[in-house]
Amino acid sequence: MLKKTITLIEGxxxxxxxxxxxxxxxxxxxxxxxxxxxxxxxxxFKMGDSSGVPEETINSIKRNKVALKGPLETPVGFGEKSANxxxxxxxxxxxxxxPVREIPGIQTPFSGRHIDMVIVRENVEDLYAGIEYxxxxxxxxxxxxITRKGCEKIARYAFELARAEGRKLxxxxxxxxxxKLTEGLLKKTFEEVAKDYPEIEAKHIIIDNCAHQLVIKPxxxxxIVTTNLNxxxxxxxASGLVGGLGIAPxxxxxxxxxxFEAVHGSAPDIAGKGIVNPTAVILSSVLMLRHxxxxxxxxxxxxxxxxxxGETNIKTSDLDPKNPVSTTEFTDEVIKNLGKKAKDWEIxxxxxIKMPVVDKNPDxxxxxNRRVVGADIFIESxxxxxxxxxxxxxxxxxSTLSLKMISNRGVQVYPQIADQKPxxxxxxxxRFTLDDVKGCLxxxxxxxxxxxxxxxxxxxxxxxxxxFDGHSGFTKAQGEN
Ligand code: NAD
Numbered sequence: 001m002l003k004k005t006i007t008l009i010e011g012x013x014x015x016x017x018x019x020x021x022x023x024x025x026x027x028x029x030x031x032x033x034x035x036x037x038x039x040x041x042x043x044x045f046k047m048g049d050s051s052g053v054p055e056e057t058i059n060s061i062k063r064n065k066v067a068l069k070g071p072l073e074t075p076v077g078f079g080e081k082s083a084n085x086x087x088x089x090x091x092x093x094x095x096x097x098x099p100v101r102e103i104p105g106i107q108t109p110f111s112g113r114h115i116d117m118v119i120v121r122e123n124v125e126d127l128y129a130g131i132e133y134x135x136x137x138x139x140x141x142x143x144x145x146i147t148r149k150g151c152e153k154i155a156r157y158a159f160e161l162a163r164a165e166g167r168k169l170x171x172x173x174x175x176x177x178x179x180k181l182t183e184g185l186l187k188k189t190f191e192e193v194a195k196d197y198p199e200i201e202a203k204h205i206i207i208d209n210c211a212h213q214l215v216i217k218p219x220x221x222x223x224i225v226t227t228n229l230n231x232x233x234x235x236x237x238a239s240g241l242v243g244g245l246g247i248a249p250x251x252x253x254x255x256x257x258x259x260f261e262a263v264h265g266s267a268p269d270i271a272g273k274g275i276v277n278p279t280a281v282i283l284s285s286v287l288m289l290r291h292x293x294x295x296x297x298x299x300x301x302x303x304x305x306x307x308x309x310g311e312t313n314i315k316t317s318d319l320d321p322k323n324p325v326s327t328t329e330f331t332d333e334v335i336k337n338l339g340k341k342a343k344d345w346e347i348x349x350x351x352x353i354k355m356p357v358v359d360k361n362p363d364x365x366x367x368x369n370r371r372v373v374g375a376d377i378f379i380e381s382x383x384x385x386x387x388x389x390x391x392x393x394x395x396x397x398x399s400t401l402s403l404k405m406i407s408n409r410g411v412q413v414y415p416q417i418a419d420q421k422p423x424x425x426x427x428x429x430x431r432f433t434l435d436d437v438k439g440c441l442x443x444x445x446x447x448x449x450x451x452x453x454x455x456x457x458x459x460x461x462x463x464x465x466x467x468f469d470g471h472s473g474f475t476k477a478q479g480e481n
Pocket of ligand 1: 072262
């Protein structure tokens, strides 16, 4: 059989130990694969490449379309970007898929509850877009970017995955009660997409309740689709229910490329000690082999791994601190057990996933009517709310715009609401709206107002207030009418 080439990124910390174990097991299974070993992460940063991902690695992934990746250390602080996030974005691997299933032999407080779910985390948008600014010396801002297109892709992927794996229920977990436009966009899109999958039950759940229910009744979940940051947190939580990071696999799926990796990081505290649990990367390899259509090899490795964990007493120290084996001993045992069948374990039958096709046109949401009804001008000032408000009222006297309100940290502070005196900083959002309620704000009028404001105050950011087809495209401040 012709061998398929996989890009192998060994990664940082425990990465070479766990990917090395997975590689040995895959080779021992007889799977017809060969490896192209590439660099990314800490080693690359140290060589002076601040992207963390060299061109050879990018080209290799592009060519092979499948990669097995060890964890990459993320530099902490300012400057370098995360190599992980760079890889996800470069290849638009928009779905981060994390199966969470109870494995016989791994004792947890939830053993016997038959937890078996998949968390589908949107993988490229949200606060991970990495667009951050210091607005004033003491106020930082990050943009939470959620697109209709991104939501449709991830929602459809979740339903397609449910179909392929014969799952019956998809939860969409968002914080749409608070972030009505951003998180709300996933909820709204999910509800629209759900209509195309009538055989699958679709439910929305608020993310904090989802976290709660995951601990109270984890067996009630089947597929959960969610935004990037929510997904990051709840998938770690969910992995804790079935035995922890040592056994939690994952994949990053895009239209062209799929990258398989454990949920865990480089575990610097145990790196090089020979004690890391390779199960998560072995299970990620099983997902990879299935993705490549090598179902028999995937099943053989999954059976041998579950047999080892369930029927022999051979476990690494995270699962059996009293009587642990080393990473190498564990790997040897899995290899020895290739071909054995695990008790109480059924391989989930799955069909190849039909990848969702979403319009490639970047401007995919068209509207009939749009109107700019005002602008939020953000000002850095040490005046108090009243003094700033009065000054802006005067400055805007002969403008087509009037000051509607000022908010600080999201709460209206001018005009003051009752006797409320919220804690304020030097970052004021000053909302101006058109005097002509049916008009459309002209750039020249906005520019003229900003020029006047600029003579008296320091403004740092402007946001137009838009209406699309009569729907407001902005939210109100806390307390605003
Ligand atoms: P971590 O997952 O590396 O470690 C958390 C804890 O879990 C540690 O105590 C570690 O020893 C333990 N642990 C993790 N995997 C284990 C395994 N397979 N077997 C036994 N114990 C295991 O998380 P962290 O310490 O927050 O992150 C360390 C570094 O990894 C950071 O630089 C972080 O940015 C990076 N990271 C990378 C990825 C990735 O590449 N996908 C994911 C998460 C974190």
